[in-house]
Amino acid sequence: MASVPRNGHDTAEPNGYTNNYNDTRQGELSSIPTATPTEVQPNGNTTGKTEAEASSGTGRDGSKAKGSFPAKVKRIWLAKTGIDKRTYMQMFKGALAPTIAISAYQSTAWADTYTTIGYLCGIIAILSLPIQPRAKYLQTMLTNVLVVCFGCGVALLAMYCTVHARLNSEFQQTRNGGPGTSGLAAGGAPTTTYNSSASAVAGVWLFVQIYAISTYRANRPQFTIPSIMYAIFANVSMVYAPQFGSMVQAKAFAKKLLGAFLTGFAISTGVSLFVFPLTSRGVVFNDIAGYINSLRGCMQANLDYLHSLEDSDMFAPHRVNTAGDDVVGSKEAAVFKAKVQALTGLHAKLNMDLPFAKREVAFGSLGPDDIQELARGLRQIMVPTVGLSSMPEIFQRIAESRGWDRELDLSQATVNDAPDDEEKIRVETIQQWHVSLTAIFIIELKNTAL
Structure with missing residues (x-):
């Protein structure tokens, strides 16, 4: 009966199964298609190719990919930057809205209509985030419109207070900008001379509004964008408010704003x-496609990590950064942990996007309940996968508690080489893991061959 020596121990192969373990294992693993780094992009998009297909330039149907050089350049670009076609489209889309708003100033009618506050069209077009998905955008837009209309009402109340503060303190002749006024040049909003009472009232109103909206924004982060728009409306309106001598001017300005x-x-x-x-x-x-590919990557990384435990010291530290920090575990364990962190990030993103997809009106084969069921199934797979990543941490905790976390590799040592009882326990533990994992993978390869 053949055996596989592992650090001084002979492990008999079960059921008389004879094979060169290392050669068989390498051949088995080499035939498994693995996920490439370009499969899961930061934006959740996938390339949909395995490593074998990417290296050979063939598609899933075995046909030769057309334009192999451009495809290779595209794969390299995606692997290095993560920027795909959809990302470029979103970049163009986000820049288009403010470009249209600012370019419209070339029209005389546009400039005459919005005068000196037309720049706000471009700012609001950016803050509205047109790159958002449809359902999320429409919900956010409804909130923005309601908040801005409420802000306009509050601004009119504040302007009413400033106008009456001016009327109760002194009488001023209304002017249209120019020397001796605090307004803009001719053609801007009609203004009057400076009045301390009106300015003080406007300052108090501005302070109260900014304080209130900032408090609400800190308490409800989901309303950050509407809060910013309200703050812009309050700032602009309260800057002009002390310069108006009547509510007719104030109403005209609020309407234009x-x-x-x-x-x-x-x-x-x-x-x-x-x-x-x-x-x-x-x-x-x-997100679901990226989630599935991320799960495949995690399982492959876990398999690589388990294979590394067959001939390594799982308690020995390795250097992981330039600061000199040593962490117990192998490089395969670090890769596995990074894959799991990417998976949890995709899980969080899917949970954030899921409610909007369920509310959206669309034609399709999958309804809201179907999408929810898909997400629930993926979560049930994700939980045990994330649990697998705790094995390196268990080894780290054991090493720290028993003092085995020093720079000493005992993967090839025998019990006779141990200087004391504590080292003997460590060597025996390492060898038991080697023997157990070797037997497990031999059985796995045998079942696969059958």
């Missing part, structure tokens, strides 16, 4: 819905 915000919303909405449209369901399906 609100129109600039709503115009920015309209431009952003048009770009979001008609330029490279992106649905929330499509984002979730990309």
